Amino acid sequence: MTIIVGKNHGQLSVREQTYRHLKEKILTGHFPPDERLVEESLAGQLGVSRTPVREALHKLELEGLVRLKGARGFCVPEETAADMSELFEIRAVLEGHALSCLCNSISEDSVRTLREYITRAELGVSEGRRELVFESNTKFHDLLYQLVRSRRPRLFNLIEDMRDYILRYRKDSLGTLEAARRSIAGHKKILLALELNDPVLCEQVMRAHIYEAEADAAYLPRSG
Amino acid sequence: MTIIVGKNHGQLSVREQTYRHLKEKILTGHFPPDERLVEESLAGQLGVSRTPVREALHKLELEGLVRLKGARGFCVPEETAADMSELFEIRAVLEGHALSCLCNSISEDSVRTLREYITRAELGVSEGRRELVFESNTKFHDLLYQLVRSRRPRLFNLIEDMRDYILRYRKDSLGTLEAARRSIAGHKKILLALELNDPVLCEQVMRAHIYEAEADAAYLPRSG
DNA sequence: CATGCACAAAATGTATCCAATTATTCGGAC
DNA sequence: GTCCGAATAATTGGATACATTTTGTGCATG
Numbered sequence: 001m002t003i004i005v006g007k008n009h010g011q012l013s014v015r016e017q018t019y020r021h022l023k024e025k026i027l028t029g030h031f032p033p034d035e036r037l038v039e040e041s042l043a044g045q046l047g048v049s050r051t052p053v054r055e056a057l058h059k060l061e062l063e064g065l066v067r068l069k070g071a072r073g074f075c076v077p078e079e080t081a082a083d084m085s086e087l088f089e090i091r092a093v094l095e096g097h098a099l100s101c102l103c104n105s106i107s108e109d110s111v112r113t114l115r116e117y118i119t120r121a122e123l124g125v126s127e128g129r130r131e132l133v134f135e136s137n138t139k140f141h142d143l144l145y146q147l148v149r150s151r152r153p154r155l156f157n158l159i160e161d162m163r164d165y166i167l168r169y170r171k172d173s174l175g176t177l178e179a180a181r182r183s184i185a186g187h188k189k190i191l192l193a194l195e196l197n198d199p200v201l202c203e204q205v206m207r208a209h210i211y212e213a214e215a216d217a218a219y220l221p222r223s224g
Numbered sequence: 225m226t227i228i229v230g231k232n233h234g235q236l237s238v239r240e241q242t243y244r245h246l247k248e249k250i251l252t253g254h255f256p257p258d259e260r261l262v263e264e265s266l267a268g269q270l271g272v273s274r275t276p277v278r279e280a281l282h283k284l285e286l287e288g289l290v291r292l293k294g295a296r297g298f299c300v301p302e303e304t305a306a307d308m309s310e311l312f313e314i315r316a317v318l319e320g321h322a323l324s325c326l327c328n329s330i331s332e333d334s335v336r337t338l339r340e341y342i343t344r345a346e347l348g349v350s351e352g353r354r355e356l357v358f359e360s361n362t363k364f365h366d367l368l369y370q371l372v373r374s375r376r377p378r379l380f381n382l383i384e385d386m387r388d389y390i391l392r393y394r395k396d397s398l399g400t401l402e403a404a405r406r407s408i409a410g411h412k413k414i415l416l417a418l419e420l421n422d423p424v425l426c427e428q429v430m431r432a433h434i435y436e437a438e439a440d441a442a443y444l445p446r447s448g
Numbered sequence: 449c450a451t452g453c454a455c456a457a458a459a460t461g462t463a464t465c466c467a468a469t470t471a472t473t474c475g476g477a478c
Numbered sequence: 479g480t481c482c483g484a485a486t487a488a489t490t491g492g493a494t495a496c497a498t499t500t501t502g503t504g505c506a507t508g
Contacts, residue, residue, distance in 0.1 A: 049492060051491080086379065155313075
């Protein structure tokens, strides 16, 4: 009975499936901190052998998502508010720099597309369509990330990691319409900084945008 | 015949020893790019079974230090000048921010110690004692890193990773006495920025210091 | 009653065996 | 002579059996 069929696990190896499965469960707070993660138990639940589970856990240990506690198995380490704060700080620094890298080489096409996303998000706010707001804001960020990935692949990887870790804390973005409005205002500033080709301004507005997101995230420790 | 006895591999597991052994060999350029790294062959050389070698290689793959090429085994990926440049860029951003974090909480003691290291490095230059220069400069950085680690553990980890990766490229720091002199001048600026408690200046001088180190590193691709 | 030592149980660490995947080579056909 | 295809060899992927380590519990002794 193969239980790993949750998402789009197509032609990936069992280890990769196991790794992603466990990582997602950890990042979404499915495993409470200090809960014992036993290889054989997890292997049984997932319908695979211990080998891929073990390799997945060791990879996750390297990422700091699980910690080995002697012979009591692995566990998700207890995270503190200081960790949370530091993660957002690093994210602000990295993404601020990423945006400043973008501003000197962004195409007119990309700028136009970004502007359209902002317009649609505002439309969503005015009409009270939360899905449209969420979708447009997500697309705005996704386009930026895509541009970063093509120009600075390693920087992109680091940013992606930081975002993953932060997933453990915030339930989802844009909880309130008020937060969505603030987010759109931030996007407008980002777009302006890009159009002005001002690296310093890019860095500033992106950092501010992320610290704003941190404030809106409201430190939901985790639940299920 | 246990061949893994190179360093201080004390009570670590065989996997951890294998992992560190391979990582060091890769980072110091012992494996030429595109050379085949076969699990069984490595296991034989190291006097261990395939299992720890395999897990070590998978962890290294996650770090991007090796890449799996179908059934031809793993290999160290060919790195480009663009990679090198990006690594230094990320390092500059991270360490620049780290220093700006330090400047508001650094103790008078630490400042005094840093100043002593600079004095001793200058003494080394004037007397032509390269060892003293190297030692003092290293201690200067080590103290800064130690302070960062205590205040921003995750940031410290990222910085450490970047430095490891860069190890693949430059043979060693401070090749020439001229580079050493430039480095000391940078350290003076760093100390000044710290004493002034100026976060922005801290970020600027540290970034400049790292870009200077990049220029002095002289892109030695690797050799053995 | 408390503390320390010893034994047992449980979980990871390691090794080996088998399966699946891929690259390379050899052969045949166009 | 070249290209395509099939077969074989080599390497990783996965599973299981065994060794090692650690923890937790229980009993005995002070």
